Amino acid sequence: MSTNCEVRYAASTREVKTMDTKALRDEFLVQNLMTKDGIKWVYSHYDRYMIAGVVPVNTEVKLEIVDALKADFFLQRRELGIINIGGTGVVTVDGTEYTIAHKEALYLGQGNKNVSFSSPSADTPAKFYLNSTPAHKAYPNKKIGINDVEQIELGAPETANARTLRKYIVNSVVDVCQLQMGMTTIKTGSSWNTMPAHVHDRRMEVYFYFEIPEDQAVCHFMGETNETRHIWMGNEEAVISPPWSIHSGSGTSSYSFIWGMAGENLDYGDMDVCPTNELK
Numbered sequence: 001m002s003t004n005c006e007v008r009y010a011a012s013t014r015e016v017k018t019m020d021t022k023a024l025r026d027e028f029l030v031q032n033l034m035t036k037d038g039i040k041w042v043y044s045h046y047d048r049y050m051i052a053g054v055v056p057v058n059t060e061v062k063l064e065i066v067d068a069l070k071a072d073f074f075l076q077r078r079e080l081g082i083i084n085i086g087g088t089g090v091v092t093v094d095g096t097e098y099t100i101a102h103k104e105a106l107y108l109g110q111g112n113k114n115v116s117f118s119s120p121s122a123d124t125p126a127k128f129y130l131n132s133t134p135a136h137k138a139y140p141n142k143k144i145g146i147n148d149v150e151q152i153e154l155g156a157p158e159t160a161n162a163r164t165l166r167k168y169i170v171n172s173v174v175d176v177c178q179l180q181m182g183m184t185t186i187k188t189g190s191s192w193n194t195m196p197a198h199v200h201d202r203r204m205e206v207y208f209y210f211e212i213p214e215d216q217a218v219c220h221f222m223g224e225t226n227e228t229r230h231i232w233m234g235n236e237e238a239v240i241s242p243p244w245s246i247h248s249g250s251g252t253s254s255y256s257f258i259w260g261m262a263g264e265n266l267d268y269g270d271m272d273v274c275p276t277n278e279l280k
């Protein structure tokens with residue numbers, strides 16, 4: 001079993017304007033996240049947000065401390081959101097087992113010491129997507145089943161942005177310090193997520209794209225509204241969105257993504273919408 005952690009520093013708007021394709025991808029794109037029998041973390045200096053994937057197949061995978069945290073245990077000063085995009089899995093937290101089915105979630109508050117991930121079936125392993133943020137208070141752990149999520153329909157076929165947005169870890173569903181997570185699925189025939197685009201300088205965000213067919217891709221848009229950039233993304237890849245950046249995408253097929261964010265407030269609706277015809 002292995003745990004590793006890559007640290008990504010925060011880039012400024014001035015720096016990003018000068019980046020070529022490789023530099024942009026190295027800075028913001030996160031590939032090969034879903035690690036079999038191990039955990040790969042990316043620690044972003046934007047709001048000290050941590051992103052990981054774990055696919056327990058043959059062994060139980062422990063949530064191990066990483067050096068970047070300089071803590072006694074992983075959740076000593078952090079909270080953790082977990083969404084399972086694979087087969088049914090089990091998360092064991094200080095002796096309590098939570099069975100997490102496909103597209104169910106678990107919130108773990110600050111202070112939990114022993115956390116591990118396992119799959120009842122190696123043929124259909126769980127695929128846990130993990131986001132973690134600094135926490136100042138210990139809120140109770142909570143499983144979020146499919147009936148607990150807040151679901152809203154957005155967009156329309158006429159504007160190719162019809163999609164279903166599901167809020168899993170938001171403060172109207174579960175008490176949190178700063179973490180918010182949810183899932184958006186684009187309807188067949190539509191391609192755009194988060195269009196009209198928005199910026200929320202109060203919060204950074206991370207998108208994890210999945211359910212992209214093998215031979216298809218999503219073009220993710222980022223940057224300032226008058227200086228946008230794009231990153232082509234494949235299945236089960238994540239992209240870091242700085243607080244000053246738009247985050248939107250258009251796929252060559254339908255797809256889903258998990259959004260996660262943290263920062264100044266817990267107000268999901270706090271967004272500055274960018275008029276579509278003013279994007280450059």
Ligand SMILES: O=C(O)C(=O)C[C@H](O)C(=O)CO
Nearest residue numbers: 163165184193194195205259
């Ligand atoms: O499709 C959308 O719109 C989204 O999923 C938007 C994200 O939830 C978001 O950017 C929240 O700030």
Ligand SMILES: [Zn+2]
Nearest residue numbers: 198200205247
């Ligand atoms: Zn956003």
